[in-house]
Amino acid sequence: MITSSLVAETPPSPPSPRSPPRSLAGATRAELAGALASVGVPEREIRMRVAQLWRWIYFQGATSFDSMLNVAKPLRARLAESFTLDRPxxxxxxxxxxxxxxxxxxxxxxxxxxxxxxxxxxxxxxxxxxxxxxxxxxxxxxxxxxxxxxxxxxxxxxxxxxxxxxxxxxxxxxxxxxxxxxxxxxxxxxxxxxxxxxxxxxxxxxxxxxxxxxxxxxxxxxxxxxxxxxxxxxxxxxxxxxxxxxxxxxxxxxxxxxxxxxxxxxxxxxxxxxxxxxxxxxxxxxxxxxxxxxxxxxxxxxxxxxxxxxxxxxxxxxxxxxxxxxxxxxxxxxxxxxxxxxxxxxxxxxxxxxxxxxxxxxxxxxxxxxxxxxxxxxxxxxxxxxxxxxxxxxxxxxxxxxxx
Missing domain, CATH: 3.20.20.70 (Aldolase class I)
Known part of the structure; x- marks a missing residue:
């Protein structure tokens, strides 16, 4: 004799809300290095890229990655996907x-x-x-x-x-x-x-x-x-x-x-x-x-x-x-x-x-x-x-x- 039972399916959990992008305005050099590593910048380039970001953020007062003209455009795009330069x-x-x-x-x-x-x-x-x-x-x-x-x-x-x-x-x-x-x-x-x-x-x-x-x-x-x-x-x-x-x-x-x-x-x-x-x-x-x-x-x-x-x-x-x-x-x-x-x-x-x-x-x-x-x-x-x-x-x- 074959019996069957119905088991209620558990509804899928709603996707967790994505945390807002983190701002890099005010970040330390170590935090900038971590941010660059997280978007795939090779370790050999990180020191140079940190120096570029540092000058744009703190000397020029940049408010967007698009203005960083000596940073490669693909890298600017990757940074903009994961981070901002927003201020409080x-x-x-x-x-x-x-x-x-x-x-x-x-x-x-x-x-x-x-x-x-x-x-x-x-x-x-x-x-x-x-x-x-x-x-x-x-x-x-x-x-x-x-x-x-x-x-x-x-x-x-x-x-x-x-x-x-x-x-x-x-x-x-x-x-x-x-x-x-x-x-x-x-x-x-x-x-x-x-x-x-x-x-x-x-x-x-x-x-x-x-x-x-x-x-x-x-x-x-x-x-x-x-x-x-x-x-x-x-x-x-x-x-x-x-x-x-x-x-x-x-x-x-x-x-x-x-x-x-x-x-x-x-x-x-x-x-x-x-x-x-x-x-x-x-x-x-x-x-x-x-x-x-x-x-x-x-x-x-x-x-x-x-x-x-x-x-x-x-x-x-x-x-x-x-x-x-x-x-x-x-x-x-x-x-x-x-x-x-x-x-x-x-x-x-x-x-x-x-x-x-x-x-x-x-x-x-x-x-x-x-x-x-x-x-x-x-x-x-x-x-x-x-x-x-x-x-x-x-x-x-x-x-x-x-x-x-």
Whole structure:
């Protein structure tokens, strides 16, 4: 007897969606080499092809492979099938009355360890500050910040994630495009760019959102791209990494990057710095300054910058100025005095101008350069300590409006 049974067929699985092409704008040399190998470039040619792509991406600011005329057309086509030169999107632009520009940049969702996007497109801010003889770009190293410094607006935004080296470099690429700093581009007609020198962006400071040394590897790789002489070609003496004092990473920063160092000090006593910069509880002032004394490359020609925000009635007395001088003895240093930049809900006020001048005179008369940083971009919340994602601010206002 023959029996038969019917077995329901399992429907075929739908094809998995193809991941979007990866951008090579902001890639390292090793990443470019991997991309070329993946499209069949022979190993013997890869070094030459990397050099070609590098110059097109970072010196010429190329936005498509088609413009790379010294790259064979079939290779350009293969690259275009698998990769792009897309930049993150500029979600908003603000221009201050003093020429400072702030860009809100929307990043692509970042994959987690399973390859799936772990955010819906985070946002960061970077700021361009033009002066007559230079242009400084302040870049972010993290989405948000984990340090919760009490005087800093960015510190009120929770840390979302680290930025990749590519996302850090993309901030410079975007800024150079926006202000016409690549060959063949037209600068803005507002007359607010530097009038001396050949480059609109000559200096980079890691003073935007985040603590750079909590994202050390990506910051290190980004500095290498920024300072590569065949591309963006910024002098390492014009790249400054600012830290609140992640002591274990300082020696690596000096020996591996050659970048200039800035320390967010802001107090001369541990009890006060514990409140202003909570990281001080982990790495107190004495430990931090000892690491500065042994910082690789520090000299009178490569002085460490100590940033000191002036808070009315908090840290601005003559006695504290004299103690600052005592603490820094033996360190090749300059002190940047920063008038506090207010932000909505800030618990501090800026020191009075005569108080700042008296503080500066004490430091200067002790033999230290003590410039008072001119506040820039205050009207667009782009000044030091004011950076915070525009989206976060809007969401906070919406929550307040909806509250009973």
């Amino acid at each position: 999107k500029v979600a908003a632009v603000q221009v201050s009355s003093d020429g400072t520009r702030k860009w809100l940049i929307r990043l692509d969702p970042a994959p987690n360890d399973k390859g799936a996007p772990d955010d819906k497109g985070a946002e960061i801010e970077c700021v361009y500050i033009p002066e007559s003889d230079r242009g400084t770009l302040c870049v972010s190293s993290q989405v948000g910040c984990t340090l919760t410094c009490s005087f800093c607006h960015t510190g009120t935004q929770k840390l979302v994630r680290n930025l990749s080296a590519q996302e850090i470099i993309s901030q410079l690429i975007i800024a150079r495009e926006q202000i016409g700093d690549f060959p063949g581009l037209t600068p803005p007609a507002d007359g607010l760019l530097p009038t001396e020198g050949s480059r609109a962006i000559s200096n980079i400071v890691f003073m935007g959102m985040g603590e750079p040394l909590y994202n050390y590897e990506n910051v290190r790789d980004a500095v290498a791209i920024l300072s590569d002489g065949d591309g963006l070609s910024l002098s390492k003496r014009r790249i400054t990494v600012s830290t609140a004092g992640v002591v274990p990473r300082l020696a690596e920063l000096g020996s591996e990057t050659g970048a200039m160092l800035a320390i967010s000090l802001h107090a001369v006593r541990d009890d006060l710095r514990d409140k202003l910069v909570p990281l001080n509880k982990k790495y107190p002032i004495a430990e931090l300054l000892q690491a500065c004394r042994t910082f690789p490359g520090a000299s009178n020609a490569r002085r460490i910058t100590f940033e000191y925000v002036m808070l009315k009635g908090i840290n601005d007395s003559p006695a504290e100025a004299r103690e600052l001088v005592r603490l820094l003895k033996g360190i090749p240093a300059k002190i940047n005095l920063i008038p506090f930049n207010p932000w909505p809900g800030a618990p501090y006020e800026c020191s009075d101008w005569p108080t700042i001048e008296k503080f500066s005179d004490i430091v200067f008369n002790a033999g230290y350069a003590s410039p008072v940083r001119t506040p820039r971009g205050r009207d667009i919340l782009a000044a030091c300590g004011q950076l915070k994602s525009e989206t976060e601010k809007l969401r906070a206002r919406a929550r307040l409006a909806a509250a009973p």
